[in-house]
Structure formats: C-alpha cells, structure tokens
Amino acid sequence: MKRLASAGFVLLVGAACAAQPAPEPLEYPTTPPTTGPAPSFEMSQPVERALPNGLRVLYLPRGGLPLVQAFLVSRGGSMDDPSDNPGLAAFTAEMLDEGAGGRDALELAGAIEQLGATLTVGESWDEAQVGLQVLREQLPDALRLMSDVVIRPDFPEAELARVKEERLTELASARDEAAVIAGNAFSSLVYGSDHPYGRLSTQASIRGIDRSTLVDFHQRYYRPGTSTLVLAGAVDASLHSLVEEIFADWEQGAVPDLAIPGPPPMPETRIFLVDKPAAPQSEIRLGHPAVSRDTPDYYALQVLNTLLGGSFTSRLNQNLRETHGYTYGAGSGFAMRLGEGPFSAGAAVVTEKTDSALIEFFGELTRIRDEVVPTDELDRAKQYLALRLPQEMETTGQVAARVAELAVYDLPLDYYDDYVERTMAVTAADVQRVAREYVHPDRTVVVVVGDRSVVEPGLRALPVGAVEIREIDEFVR
Incomplete structure (x- = not known):
C-alpha cells in the first residue's frame, strides 16, 4: 500500500507540474560591454x-x-x-x-x-x-x-x-x-x-x-x-x-664597460629544419634582430605587437588557433634589451600543417606592414594595454620590480605618469610605420623543429626561402 500511495503521489505532482506554463527563456547578452576611456595612472615618485x-x-x-x-x-x-x-x-x-x-x-x-x-x-x-x-x-x-x-x-x-x-x-x-x-x-x-x-x-x-x-x-x-x-x-x-x-662595507670597484655589439646583417629569409623524428608537433620560431629598450618607438611597437601576436585576440592567435586549428596558441614579441633584441613569432603546430602554418605566419607579417589597421581594432589594442597597467601594478612587489626595471634601462622615474596617454596617442599610421621598420618577412630566420620525413617536402615547396637541414647537437650539447 505504501508503494502504491507513493506512486500516486508522484503522478499527482507530475500532473501539477505539467499544468504549469513553461518558463520564459533567459536572454543573455550578445555583445560585449563597451569600455570607457582609459583611466590615467600615476605612481608616487620614489x-x-x-x-x-x-x-x-x-x-x-x-x-x-x-x-x-x-x-x-x-x-x-x-x-x-x-x-x-x-x-x-x-x-x-x-x-x-x-x-x-x-x-x-x-x-x-x-x-x-x-x-x-x-x-x-x-x-x-x-x-x-x-x-x-x-x-x-x-x-x-x-x-x-x-x-x-x-x-x-x-x-x-x-x-x-x-x-x-x-x-x-x-x-x-x-x-x-x-x-x-x-x-x-x-x-x-x-x-x-x-x-x-x-x-x-x-x-x-x-x-x-x-x-x-x-x-x-x-x-x-x-x-x-x-x-x-x-x-x-x-x-x-x-x-x-x-x-x-x-x-657601507660593499667595496667600490671598477666594472668593465658594457660593450654591446650591433646585430649581424640579415640575409634573405631561410628555413632551418631541425630533425626530431616522430615529433607530434612542429615548433616554429621566426624573426630577426629588431630594437633596444631605449627606442623612441616603444609605445607604437607595444601596440603593434598587441595587434599582431601579443594578446589572445591578436591576429596570429585568431588565425592559427581559432580559424585554422593548427595550434593551441600563437604569438609574437619584441625582446627589448640594452642591445637590439629580437622580434620573434612562434607556435607549436600540428605536424601535418607545418607548411600551412608558415603560410599564415608570413601572411600576417605582410598584412600588418601593408594594410592600415582598422580604427576599431586599433582602439581595442590600445585599451588592452592601457587597462592592463593598473593590474600589473597591483602589488608592492610588482611596483618595485617596475621601478628596478627603470633603473636597469636608465629611464626617468616618472616614466609611468604618461604611459596611458602615450599609448592612447598611437595612431594607425604609427603602427604601419614601425611595422615596416621593424618587421621584415624578407629577412627572417625561420626555425622548424619537427619530423623531417613529414614536413620537409611541404617546406621546400613554400615560396618563403631556401631550406637547410640542421641537427639537434648544434643547439643542445
């Protein structure tokens, strides 16, 4: 009897629920919120x-x-x-x-x-x-x-x-x-x-x-x-x-002058294939010497790199990851040092798509040089940089590290006072100018570490540059 009663109760509840009207579907936002103007940022002076x-x-x-x-x-x-x-x-x-x-x-x-x-x-x-x-x-x-x-x-x-x-x-x-x-x-x-x-x-x-x-x-x-x-x-x-x-007892002493040689001249683009048999992915690196930290083009280069490969929504990542599915992530960067550090881009890509990935890399490098960046894309990149600065200065440790960096590169202590303003002042013409000056698809070293038996034929068929075979022992020994 108890089981029958329980079953009857379930039927009654089910009927009551069935009689209720279906809830209205929830409406979710379909567009991201708009960002306001980037706030100014001031750091107390040391x-x-x-x-x-x-x-x-x-x-x-x-x-x-x-x-x-x-x-x-x-x-x-x-x-x-x-x-x-x-x-x-x-x-x-x-x-x-x-x-x-x-x-x-x-x-x-x-x-x-x-x-x-x-x-x-x-x-x-x-x-x-x-x-x-x-x-x-x-x-x-x-x-x-x-x-x-x-x-x-x-x-x-x-x-x-x-x-x-x-x-x-x-x-x-x-x-x-x-x-x-x-x-x-x-x-x-x-x-x-x-x-x-x-x-x-x-x-x-x-x-x-x-x-x-x-x-x-x-x-x-x-x-x-x-x-x-x-x-x-x-x-x-x-x-x-x-x-x-x-x-006080740290003794003075003459420190050797820092001699920073200039980079070697870059010949036309070449592909260096380092054989790693049975590699499930190909590791790609490409680039060339670029620029030192004291460049007056620092802000324009930061915006350029954010557009090209310095953020998740950058062109390289959207192209190689989201559009083509060749990689989990692609990016680029300018390693600005006391000397002229390199510009580089790279990704770990599916072995069978190594040649296709290189086509996309060079396509994006060429596009950032040849085409003026659309206004909305430029604005997003600048907002990204400007709005990240306070986040990167949240802790005392982060602030101290940034001030130490100013000392290393002999930059003024009020450097960050106009960081936002100078970032937001970068124009589309500035981006194209520095892209043409510092990004050189025709004078680039391309490194591919992958399974030679799979990727070599496709690489040799590319209209990019001559292919040279190198061994792991040259670079890890």
Whole structure:
C-alpha cells in the first residue's frame, strides 16, 4: 500500500507540474560591454638617495600592509658572460643564496624563514637580481641577510657540485624538449656565436665553472657603483641610515664597460629544419634582430605587437588557433634589451600543417606592414594595454620590480605618469610605420623543429626561402 500511495503521489505532482506554463527563456547578452576611456595612472615618485660607495637607493612609500619589498639589481646579467663561458652569469646568480656570510645554504634558508621573509635570486640578459619581501618590523635583520647574499656569497664547493649536476641534467633533458631546441636554434642562427645573444650554454662550459670562476665573476660585476636598491611599501627615506649601515662595507670597484655589439646583417629569409623524428608537433620560431629598450618607438611597437601576436585576440592567435586549428596558441614579441633584441613569432603546430602554418605566419607579417589597421581594432589594442597597467601594478612587489626595471634601462622615474596617454596617442599610421621598420618577412630566420620525413617536402615547396637541414647537437650539447 505504501508503494502504491507513493506512486500516486508522484503522478499527482507530475500532473501539477505539467499544468504549469513553461518558463520564459533567459536572454543573455550578445555583445560585449563597451569600455570607457582609459583611466590615467600615476605612481608616487620614489625618493632617491645614494651611498658613499655609489649604491643608488630608491624609496617608494606605498600604503596598505606593513610589508616591504626590496629589489637589488646590478651588472652580472648574461650580457656579461665571457665569450668562452656562456652560462656563467646565470650560474653565479643561482649560487648567491647557496651559502653566504658564513652560513651554509640550510642555515641561510632557516634564518630567512625564521623572519617570515622570502628571498629570491636570478638574472636576465641585462642584470642580476636579488629580491626580498618581509614585514616592516623584521626589515633590519632581513636586509642584513640580503646584503650577505649580494656582497658575501660563499660559493661552497658542495653546493657548487650539486648545482652543476642539476644544470648538466637540464641540458641533457633539453634534447627532448622541442621548445628549448627551437629557442636555442633561433638565438644561435639569428645572432651567431660572435654575439652574446647567440652564445649557448653547453655541458663543456658548465663543467668549466669552478669556485674561483664564480668568485672572479662576482667580484668583477657585483659592485655598488653600478647597482640600484629599490625599497617599496612600508618605507620612507628615514630608513637611509639603516641602509647605509648595512651596505657601507660593499667595496667600490671598477666594472668593465658594457660593450654591446650591433646585430649581424640579415640575409634573405631561410628555413632551418631541425630533425626530431616522430615529433607530434612542429615548433616554429621566426624573426630577426629588431630594437633596444631605449627606442623612441616603444609605445607604437607595444601596440603593434598587441595587434599582431601579443594578446589572445591578436591576429596570429585568431588565425592559427581559432580559424585554422593548427595550434593551441600563437604569438609574437619584441625582446627589448640594452642591445637590439629580437622580434620573434612562434607556435607549436600540428605536424601535418607545418607548411600551412608558415603560410599564415608570413601572411600576417605582410598584412600588418601593408594594410592600415582598422580604427576599431586599433582602439581595442590600445585599451588592452592601457587597462592592463593598473593590474600589473597591483602589488608592492610588482611596483618595485617596475621601478628596478627603470633603473636597469636608465629611464626617468616618472616614466609611468604618461604611459596611458602615450599609448592612447598611437595612431594607425604609427603602427604601419614601425611595422615596416621593424618587421621584415624578407629577412627572417625561420626555425622548424619537427619530423623531417613529414614536413620537409611541404617546406621546400613554400615560396618563403631556401631550406637547410640542421641537427639537434648544434643547439643542445
């Protein structure tokens, strides 16, 4: 009886529901909301001081949490690598926190952790970097540890051997990484071994690094007169006496002049095919030397690249991903350095569509040069850049890093005050002008890392350039 009653109840409920009118379908927006004018952006100006030994110090007060973010940048980036020992700068930077000031690596890590601090080390082409984040009340002790890492690294033999083994293992495994092979091949083929940007770290160069090599490189390039310390957050210039006390014993020294050679002349476009048998995808890189960070065309180039390959809605990504389905993502960029870094574009594409993808790449490079960008597309790109700036300046760490970048490239400290205005002032004519000046489809190095047996016939049939076969051993060894 209970089951029958339950069944009857279900029937009654079902009938009642059936008698109700169907709900009206929901209406969803079919067009994106319009964006308003880009807001202006102003960053409080750092207070600049200098120590007697030449260390430049920038204090950037920033309200909010009682946190301090410190960044110290100095010479000692990859541009300073000896020509016969590429990779030394990166190795030196990695070893800075592996023992310093008489503490071994574990003791140093424990002292930093005890303060609730975070300390990072690294380097790029143009500088070495040490970063510190800590509560304001712990800043004096944390800054002393930071100074040990910068000024008094011990380079202990045991940690040196471990880091060396890690780097040798990374190089060995890189032979299976098509993206690494393509990146190495691109740098090497664009700039050549006579240029710092074209030299590659090898197992031989890593094995040649010993403690005396690290000590010599550190003493040569890590000097206060070519360094800047940025302190941002819960800080003000009243900290200067503390900073001077902690960094006073950092000795001055002559740092070698930075010689930045110009890029080699680029011949007509060539395709370099690096055979990776049975590769499921082809890694494509194409480009050439382009421009340094101090270019007056910086803003126009930023807008150009946003249109071409610098955002998800860029032409390259929409073409190769959305329209053709050749790749999960395609993009481009201008690597602006103290010297003339490269313009490059690239993607990992389906092996069978390697030649078709290259046709689309060159089609977009040609179109951005030959056709005036439509107004609505230009406006979207400029809005994208202008509206992203506040997001990229949300945290104290982000702001400190941006100020440190200004120091590295000798840019004015009020640089970001008119960033939005100068971005929004870029015209379609500006974009076409810089595209014609800095994007050269006819003088481009094309690197394809993929299965030669599948992709070579299609590549040779393209009206792009001669095809040369290269081996992985040339670029990862």
